Every structure is written in structure tokens, then in C-alpha cells.
Amino acid sequence: MKIQLEQRHCSAGRSWPARSNISVAGYTFAEVMVAGAVLMFVAASLYGAFAHGFSFIQSTRENLRATQIMVQKLEAVRLFTWSQVCDATNYLATPFTEQYDPLGATNNASGASYSGFITATIPTNLPAAYQTNMRTITVTIFWTNSTGAKRMVHTREMQTQVARSGMQNYIWGNL
Secondary structure (H helix, E strand, O other), X not given: OOOOOOEEEOOOOOEXXXXXXXXXXXXXXXXXXXXXXXXXXXXXXXXXXXXXXXXXXXXXXXHHHHHHHHHHHHHHHHOXXXXXXXXXXXXXXXXXXXXXXXXXXXXXXXXXXXXXXXXXXXXXXXXXXXXXXXXXXXXXXEEEOOOOOOOOEEEEEEXXXXXXXXXXXXXXXXX
């Protein structure tokens, strides 16, 4: 069966089929499948990027909280007297536990639990005359990440040195 199309002529002598007889061409099945595959790839990549970004932010928050806890412990040691710094069994040896979110402990949403300890050692990298008047204070902290499928134990350590005639022994007069 042969279909004849109505021909229209323009002033230049060219002809084209009448609009009413043109069939609308659609997308082929292969084109639809390729477009769907590209869309699935983009969606999966976007989901993966968001998931990785959220886990990275949570990891950074946990690291920041660990740093805050260590700084808090070292600042407390700065207020100790020299005899308290040297008496490590009563003041520094007790292990401690802190929460990621202390206010969330009432509803089990406190996040990661940080455990650690503080040690005081005599520094060996100083001359002998200074070694009796100095202590190296080390805060070590451990925690397990609170989110993610792969649980990992993290550890951080921070050190400072304390001198016998340090800030705690200043005598403040009339200010």
C-alpha cells in the first residue's frame, strides 16, 4: 500500500509534505533506557555524595568534641597546685568518661562516649636542673564513632608542660 502525501509548493519551487499527514516521531526504546540509566547513575551518585558528606561532618564533630574534652582537662590541671600535679594517684590517675552530647543522656541520644585518662611524667628532654621542676601532662582519649555501618575506635592525645612555679603559685596582692 502506497501512501501519497499532499505536496505543497513554495515560491522557490521547493515542496514539502502537508502538516496533517506528518506522523510524530517518538523516542526509541534504546534512547529511553539510556536516559533512565543516566538518571539512575546521577541519583545514586548524588545519594552517595550526601551520605559521605553527612558521615564526614559527624566524624569532624566527634573529633572537635574530643578536642574540647582534652582542652577542658588540661585547663583543669593548670589550676592544680604543684603537690597535686606530683600526686598523680589521687588527682590525675582516675579515668574519666564524657558524652558527645551530655544533655542527650536522658533520652539515650548522647552520641559517642569518650573515655580517657591523664598522666603526668617527668620530661626527659630537659636539662637535669629543670626536670625536678617540670611535668609533662598527657591527656589520652578514646571513642567509637556513633554513626555509620563501620564502627572504628578513634584515639587522640594532647600534651602540655607544667612548671613548679607556674600560674597557680602567683601571689596576687591588692589589685
